[in-house]
Structures are given as structure tokens and as C-alpha cells.
Amino acid sequence: xxxxxxxxxxxxxxxxxxxxxxxxxxxxxxxxxxxxxxxxxxxxxxxxxxxxxxxxxxxxxxxxxxxxxxxxxxxxxxxxxxxxxxxxxxxxxxxxxxxxxxxxxxxxxxxxxxxxxxxxxxxxxxxxxxxxxxxxxxxxxxxxxxxxxxxxxxxxxxxxxxxxxxxxxxxxxxxxxxxxxxxxxxxxxxxxxxxxxxxxxxxxxxxxxxxxxxxxxxxxxxxxxxxxxxxxxxxxxxxxxxxxxxxxxxxxxxxxxxxxxxxxxxxxxxxxxxxxxxxxxxxxxxxxxxxxxxxxxxxxxxxxxxxxxxxxxxxxxx
Amino acid sequence: xxxxxxxxxxxxxxxxxxxxxxxxxxxxxxxxxxxxxxxxxxxxxxxxxxxxxxxxxxxxxxxxxxxxxxxxxxxxxxxxxxxxxxxxxxxxxxxxxxxxxxxxxxxxxxxxxxxxxxxxxxxxxxxxxxxxxxxxxxxxxxxxxxxxxxxxxxxxxxxxxxxxxxxxxxxxxxxxxxxxxxxxxxxxxxxxxxxxxxxxxxxxxxxxxxxxxxxxxxxxxxxxxxxxxxxxxxxxxxxxxxxxxxxxxxxxxxxxxxxxxxxxxxxxxxxxxxxxxxxxxxxxxxxxxxxxxxxxxxxxxxxxxxxxxxxxxxxxxxxxxxxxxxxxxxxxxx
Numbered sequence: 300x301x302x303x304x305x306x307x308x309x310x311x312x313x314x315x316x317x318x319x320x321x322x323x324x325x326x327x328x329x330x331x332x333x334x335x336x337x338x339x340x341x342x343x344x345x346x347x348x349x350x351x352x353x354x355x356x357x358x359x360x361x362x363x364x365x366x367x368x369x370x371x372x373x374x375x376x377x378x379x380x381x382x383x384x385x386x387x388x389x390x391x392x393x394x395x396x397x398x399x400x401x402x403x404x405x406x407x408x409x410x411x412x413x414x415x416x417x418x419x420x421x422x423x424x425x426x427x428x429x430x431x432x433x434x435x436x437x438x439x440x441x442x443x444x445x446x447x448x449x450x451x452x453x454x455x456x457x458x459x460x461x462x463x464x465x466x467x468x469x470x471x472x473x474x475x476x477x478x479x480x481x482x483x484x485x486x487x488x489x490x491x492x493x494x495x496x497x498x499x500x501x502x503x504x505x506x507x508x509x510x511x512x513x514x515x516x517x518x519x520x521x522x523x524x525x526x527x528x529x530x531x532x533x534x535x536x537x538x539x540x541x542x543x544x545x546x547x548x549x550x551x552x553x554x555x556x557x558x559x560x561x562x563x564x565x566x567x568x569x570x571x572x573x574x575x576x577x578x579x580x581x582x583x584x585x586x587x588x589x590x591x592x593x594x595x596x597x598x599x600x601x602x603x604x605x606x607x608x609x610x611x612x613x614x615x616x617x
Numbered sequence: 618x619x620x621x622x623x624x625x626x627x628x629x630x631x632x633x634x635x636x637x638x639x640x641x642x643x644x645x646x647x648x649x650x651x652x653x654x655x656x657x658x659x660x661x662x663x664x665x666x667x668x669x670x671x672x673x674x675x676x677x678x679x680x681x682x683x684x685x686x687x688x689x690x691x692x693x694x695x696x697x698x699x700x701x702x703x704x705x706x707x708x709x710x711x712x713x714x715x716x717x718x719x720x721x722x723x724x725x726x727x728x729x730x731x732x733x734x735x736x737x738x739x740x741x742x743x744x745x746x747x748x749x750x751x752x753x754x755x756x757x758x759x760x761x762x763x764x765x766x767x768x769x770x771x772x773x774x775x776x777x778x779x780x781x782x783x784x785x786x787x788x789x790x791x792x793x794x795x796x797x798x799x800x801x802x803x804x805x806x807x808x809x810x811x812x813x814x815x816x817x818x819x820x821x822x823x824x825x826x827x828x829x830x831x832x833x834x835x836x837x838x839x840x841x842x843x844x845x846x847x848x849x850x851x852x853x854x855x856x857x858x859x860x861x862x863x864x865x866x867x868x869x870x871x872x873x874x875x876x877x878x879x880x881x882x883x884x885x886x887x888x889x890x891x892x893x894x895x896x897x898x899x900x901x902x903x904x905x906x907x908x909x910x911x912x913x914x915x916x917x918x919x920x921x922x923x924x925x926x927x928x929x930x931x932x933x934x935x936x937x938x939x940x941x942x943x944x945x946x947x948x949x950x951x
Binding site: 328558597600 | 893
């Protein structure tokens with residue numbers, strides 16, 4: 300059996316939620332004018348990952364690094380490229396493969412500052428391309444490049460001051476354009492999927508027709524995967540999507556979390572191993588918490604949750 | 618001194634509150650099954666307790682269940698249950714750390730697998746005698762605590778989790794039996810000067826016969842804890858501030874209702890809905906309700922090595938959330 304990736308998503312940048320017009324407050328979050336990520340916490344969490352034998356770190360880049368091509372996206376405290384590159388070397392020395400992630404969903408675009416509202420313009424597409432190319436270079440040609448692209452529908456943006464949505468044709472066109480840039484950089488495109496996101500691609504049939512099979516998919520579901528012993532009858536539709544993705548012929552990295560309960564990771568792996576093992580490139584957890592001391596235990600709990608689940612479900616096969 | 622609500626967290630000594638004997642809980646069979654042997658790990662317990670002062674947690678609510686030997690009914694103790702004297706010494710040690718200890722046992726027939734053979738005797742005189750004995754025992758063991766959380770609430774008949782996979786039998790008291798039973802337990806507490814405390818979310822109130830029946834039969838001295846199990850973002854918050862408006866959910870408005878009825882509340886919070894849920898519940902209830910005495914964090918993770926980080930996640934979340942809303946230091950208990 301091929302070695303699986305097992306890892307986590309950590310946030311270097313954090314301006315993916317809300318809008319720039321919403322100033323960060325302790326209650327509802329919002330736009331960070333100063334980098335939220337605390338470096339000593341970043342190091343502590345990644346070292347914990349290494350101790351747990353994890354080999355994949357998906358890095359939410361966003362405003363976390365001052366990019367040469369677009370330094371105007373940086374905030375106070377953004378890491379220099381030299382500083383970041385040194386950290387990539389540190390991660391690799393720990394046995395962890397770092398993978399970059401930007402979110403090009405129009406619902407998660409605050410990190411793009413003014414460009415967030417410029418989709419459809421040549422400027423916007425050039426910025427996207429500049430950033431992907433620069434970051435691929437920064438990572439010395441990463442195996443994958445996560446492009447986000449989820450939660451663009453109205454419901455995900457309903458609380459925003461400005462809602463910005465692409466129609467199906469535009470979303471598909473823009474996604475294909477991003478995939479092509481990745482391929483041109485010799486990196487494999489990777490995106491989030493969930494039922495709503497699939498709808499923004501025109502529904503399941505259209506999604507399967509439009510999105511090529513080389514695109515790596517991550518369905519994310521953090522609730523109870525099943526409420527009874529009968530599988531697949533007792534499986535929730537959100538979990539069942541893992542099975543569909545496998546049957547559609549895509550590779551996937553299911554994403555788990557301690558967001559809602561303690562058993563999501565194990566249930567997800569149980570289900571995926573049973574039904575779509577051949578499609579599983581790896582597993583990833585996401586606490587969706589900031590990389591700060593205040594959420595240390597929340598982040599560590601998420602890592603352990605995935606590790607315990609992996610040991611339980613895959614045990615000797617690893 | 619400016620008094621602020623206390624912050625409490627539930628730590629599980631016993632764990633037979635969910636599945637009945639010979640049944641498995643379908644959601645997490647590894648954890649929520651019935652056990653004949655104590656599941657709580659003392660090292661994990663010690664490690665968590667040791668860190669509570671650092672996070673300024675002032676009240677520890679101990680879920681007892683089958684975890685301790687009750688003097689009046691040693692026969693329900695599970696293998697490995699803590700000896701009564703050892704347990705009392707543990708309480709003394711925790712108090713010495715500046716932490717108030719409060720007992721919790723769930724007396725709802727729905728959650729009483731910890732009662733051993735008595736779990737199958739609800740409705741009989743022997744069952745009621747047993748419950749009274751346990752309440753008295755616990756009050757003695759805790760040297761007459763300020764409060765005693767008696768449970769008595771859950772989603773009841775409608776719960777999707779508590780169907781045939783986790784239990785062979787389900788007994789639900791009619792409203793008048795439920796209120797008589799509850800008041801019997803409350804009265805024992807009152808006689809000893811201990812304030813009764815129960816769960817009181819919307820479905821629990823239905824279990825007591827609905828709003829009016831509950832208000833008519835449950836004294837205002839009973840402390841109430843209602844939980845909030847929805848994503849709070851967009852429900853509680855607007856422009857960064859707590860608000861009450863048309864979009865507020867029934868669960869949120871329930872806090873206001875309990876306040877209007879004249880009860881003192883200890884809202885139940887959990888990070889298992891949304892990491893920011895505890896903070897927003899604190900903010901909302903403190904702004905819109907009278908008589909908020911404290912908050913109780915439900916970890917719903919047992920005290921075992923594998924759940925250590927899950928428990929500590931809740932501890933830290935409680936502490937950080939509280940500090941953001943109320944600032945550090947000086948609670949009702951401190």
C-alpha cells in the first residue's frame with residue numbers, strides 16, 4: 300500500500316473569513332491588520348506534528364508572507380520570504396512536506412485586499428497567477444497547490460457587508476484557469492469540495508464533467524458521520540460524499556476536525572477505508588483555530604484526534 | 618470586590634451515564650459504552666486538575682456516577698471505584714488548590730446506568746429510597762457543598778442518539794411524577810442547605826411538563842443550566858456585539874425566558890458546537906439576562922489519556938472565552 304499523507308492545515312495567514320470592511324473584534328473575528336499567527340506557537344505545533352509522525356502540512360498562506368510580486372498584500376508582521384523559506388527547511392528536516400494553500404473563493408478573499416472585489420478583471424487574474432507562480436518557486440515546486448474555492452455561495456457570505464458570487468460558467472472558467480497555472484508550474488491542483496461547492500460548479504454531473512481527474516479533492520465534514528451501525532444506510536450525506544468522490548475517479552484527502560466532536564476523524568477513516576480506500580491520498584485535520592497560544596490545546600487536540608484515529612483504523616498497515 | 622460569574626467545568630469520574638449495560642452507544646462505541654470497570658484514569662485526572670488554577674477555573678463539577686463507593690450503597694460501585702475516604706482526601710486536595718468542588722450525578726432514568734441494578738427499578742419505592750440515600754451520601758462526602766447538580770435533563774424521547782442501539786429499555790416519567798421525583802431530591806438538598814441545580818434546556822423543560830407546569834412546580838431556588846447547541850455566529854452577534862432581535866434562535870431566547878421566570882442560571886457551554894460558542898453565550902446571557910451566577914463547561918470527553926487534549930481544549934476555551942468577556946480574576950467564588 301502506498302504511504303499515505305497524514306497531516307494538518309495550519310494558518311499562517313488568517314484573512315480568509317469576513318471582509319476587510321469588518322475590523323477584527325474579539326467577538327466575531329474580522330480582518331486582521333496585524334498577523335495573528337504567533338511564531339513560537341507555529342513552531343510548537345509543527346514540532347508536535349513531527350512527534351506524532353505526521354508528514355504533511357498544508358499552509359494557509361494568505362497575508363502570512365510578504366510576496367515580491369505583491370508586497371501590498373502584506374500586513375504588519377507578515378513574514379519575509381527569507382524567514383519563510385528557512386521555516387520550510389525546518390519543516391522538511393522534521394519529515395514534514397509543506398504544501399501551500401491560497402483561497403481563491405470569492406467568499407474567502409479578504410487577504411487579497413482591493414483585488415478581492417476585482418474578479419473578472421485582467422488585474423485580478425494576473426495577481427492570482429503572479430502569486431501561484433511566486434509561491435511555487437518559494438516552495439521549490441510543491442507536489443500540490445491548494446486553491447480553496449469553496450463556500451462561495453450566498454449562504455456562506457450572508458453576514459458579509461459585500462457579497463460577491465460568480466455564476467457557474469464563470470466559476471468553472473476561473474477554476475480551470477487556476478488549474479492550468481498550477482500544471483504549468485508542475486504542481487497538482489487541490490481544492491475543497493462539499494455539496495454547496497459542487498453546486499457552484501453546476502451540480503454533480505457538471506462537476507464531474509468540468510473538473511479534471513488530476514485535481515485532488517478534499518471533502519470536509521466535521522459532524523457525526525453515522526448514527527448507527529449500518530453502513531452505508533446510517534451514513535450522513537456529507538460523509539457519503541467521500542464515497543461518491545472515489546466512485547467518480549478522483550483522488551482525495553478527506554479532512555477531519557475536532558470542531559464538533561471527538562470521533563469525527565475515526566468515523567471518517569472507518570468509512571473511507573471501507574468504501575474508497577483506493578482514492579485516499581491521505582488524511583488531514585483542520586481545527587480552523589488561529590495559530591495562537593490561546594488555542595494551543597484546541598490545535599493540539601485536533602492533531603491527536605487524527606493521529607489516534609489513524610492508528611486505530613490503519614494500525615499495522617501503515 | 619467586583620463579583621463576576623463563576624466558571625466551572627465538568628470532569629468525569631464515572632462514565633456510565635449514557636449507554637445501558639450490554640448496549641453500545643452508536644456514535645462513539647469506544648467511549649460511551651457501559652463499563653464494569655472504572656474508566657477514569659487517575660494520572661489524567663491529576664494532570665487536568667493540576668492545571669485548573671493556571672487557567673483560573675474556580676469550580677470543578679465532578680460527575681460521580683459509578684466512580685466512587687457510596688457508603689449507603691457500596692454494591693453499585695464498579696471495579697476500581699474510588700474508596701470513599703480516598704475520594705474525600707482528593708476533594709480536600711482540590712479545595713486546597715483554591716477550587717470549589719461541586720457534585721454531579723444524573724438522576725434522570727434516561728442517564729442512570731451508573732445506578733447498577735437500581736437503574737432498572739425506577740418507579741419503585743426501593744428506587745426512590747436509593748436515590749435519597751445517594752443524595753445524602755454525596756452531600757456528606759462533599760461536606761455539604763454549596764450546590765448539587767442533579768442532572769434531570771436531556772433530549773428525552775426525541776433524541777436520535779438514545780434509541781435502541783444504546784439502550785434496551787427507556788423509562789420516561791410523566792410530568793407529575795417527574796416533578797414529584799425532582800422535588801423529593803430538591804428537598805433533601807434544601808434540608809441540608811444545599812442548592813439544587815439541574816439541566817433546563819427547552820426539551821428538558823418539556824420533560825417537566827412544559828413552561829407553565831415547570832414554573833408552577835419547580836422552585837425559584839433551583840439553579841438552571843440550559844445549553845446552546847447551534848452555531849452562534851450570526852445568531853448572537855451583529856456588528857461585533859451581542860444583540861437580541863428577530864433572528865435570535867429559540868435556544869438563545871430560552872435564556873431570556875428562564876431569566877424572566879425568575880430563576881438563577883448557570884448557562885451550559887461547550888466548544889463542541891463552535892469554538893466561539895462559549896464566548897458568545899457568555900456575552901449574550903450576561904448582557905440580556907438577570908441572575909447569571911456562573912457558567913458550566915461541558916467537555917463531554919472522559920478522563921482518559923486519549924481524551925486529555927480534548928478536556929484541556931475545553932479548559933483553555935473556558936478560560937480564554939471568560940477572560941475576553943469578563944476580564945481576568947475575581948469571580949463569585951474567588
